Amino acid sequence: MTELVAVSTVHHDAHHQAAPKALFGFWVYLMTDCVLFATLFATYAVLHNNVNGGPGGRELFSMPFVLTETLILLTSSFTTGLAMLAAHRNAKKQVLIWFGVTALLGIAFLTLELTEFRHLVVEGNSWRRSGFLSAFFTLVGTHGLHIATGLVWMVVAGAQVARQGITSATLRRLKLLSLFWHFLDLVWIFIFTIVYLMGTLPL
Amino acid sequence: MSHLVRVVDTQHEVGQGTLLSYTTGFILSISLTLAAYFLVVNHGLAGGALILTILGLAVVQLTVQLLFFLHLGRESKPRWNFLVFGMMVLIVVIVAGGSLWIMKNLNYRTMTPAETNTYLRDHEGL
Numbered sequence: 665m666t667e668l669v670a671v672s673t674v675h676h677d678a679h680h681q682a683a684p685k686a687l688f689g690f691w692v693y694l695m696t697d698c699v700l701f702a703t704l705f706a707t708y709a710v711l712h713n714n715v716n717g718g719p720g721g722r723e724l725f726s727m728p729f730v731l732t733e734t735l736i737l738l739t740s741s742f743t744t745g746l747a748m749l750a751a752h753r754n755a756k757k758q759v760l761i762w763f764g765v766t767a768l769l770g771i772a773f774l775t776l777e778l779t780e781f782r783h784l785v786v787e788g789n790s791w792r793r794s795g796f797l798s799a800f801f802t803l804v805g806t807h808g809l810h811i812a813t814g815l816v817w818m819v820v821a822g823a824q825v826a827r828q829g830i831t832s833a834t835l836r837r838l839k840l841l842s843l844f845w846h847f848l849d850l851v852w853i854f855i856f857t858i859v860y861l862m863g864t865l866p867l
Numbered sequence: 868m869s870h871l872v873r874v875v876d877t878q879h880e881v882g883q884g885t886l887l888s889y890t891t892g893f894i895l896s897i898s899l900t901l902a903a904y905f906l907v908v909n910h911g912l913a914g915g916a917l918i919l920t921i922l923g924l925a926v927v928q929l930t931v932q933l934l935f936f937l938h939l940g941r942e943s944k945p946r947w948n949f950l951v952f953g954m955m956v957l958i959v960v961i962v963a964g965g966s967l968w969i970m971k972n973l974n975y976r977t978m979t980p981a982e983t984n985t986y987l988r989d990h991e992g993l
Contacts, residue, residue, distance in 0.1 A: 745936060
């Protein structure tokens with residue numbers, strides 16, 4: 665019971681009901697986002713052999729490069745977890761540090777992805793080249809767009825925490841943000857496996 | 868109230884417990900990623916078995932991250948989050964699996980005579 669009292673000082677009464685509802689609502693959003701990605705995965709799966717005489721995944725993808733991207737995103741998912749642990753401890757400075765690390769890793773990931781895209785486009789393998797490349801850019805690009813959105817959100821949330829500290833309102837937003845970021849890592853597992861790993865296999 | 872209790876739990880567990888779960892999830896995820904990567908790069912298995920194995924590894928990693936990062940299993944009853952998750956999986960299976968099924972069937976039915984001969988020779992042993 666003593667812990668209960670301690671918590672209610674952190675959570676203002678008005679927010680007691682708001683936090684679980686917000687978490688559930690956001691979870692439902694994430695699941696519908698999964699359905700969006702599923703349609704893009706289905707499109708990719710149908711079109712991935714339609715290279716129209718152009719290069720396929722085996723010629724285009726650099727595996728060590730993709731592994732680096734994957735490990736960076738995975739690590740950023742872990743540092744988000746560390747940030748949330750700090751948030752539950754009410755340790756504002758550590759929250760900012762770990763979300764800062766997460767944001768840097770996210771920026772590194774996005775930079776690598778855009779480098780890959782630029783490389784492909786410069787060599788004439790843009791989304792206009794073939795059905796395979798259209799599907800590839802749409803799927804991977806949509807994921808990248810989510811990462812970019814997450815980064816903007818992270819900056820805003822970081823600024824709020826810096827100004828207001830860990831309150832029930834900022835803690836709730838951090839929870840949603842961390843769910844979002846972990847979710848993007850989940851989607852990437854399947855992009856890594858289906859697009860990149862399976863794309864480099866002989867048919 | 869259930870949420871309050873959960874917050875108490877996480878505050879109580881902080882330190883070893885939850886840090887341990889994040890670290891476990893992280894190490895397992897990295898191992899699974901590297902396992903799939905090196906299987907593919909070194910051609911550890913042949914054709915169909917390799918594809919099934921790396922898809923299996925991806926699903927295991929999905930489960931690991933759902934449990935250790937998204938805490939899907941630590942929900943109190945009723946498990947609405949899990950229910951919505953199940954519905955999502957069902958829709959994903961229908962959309963992705965259904966698309967592949969339909970397109971495979973369509974390809975099969977719209978082959979040229981030459982393709983039909985090759986197909987029958989390669990896949991049906993005729």
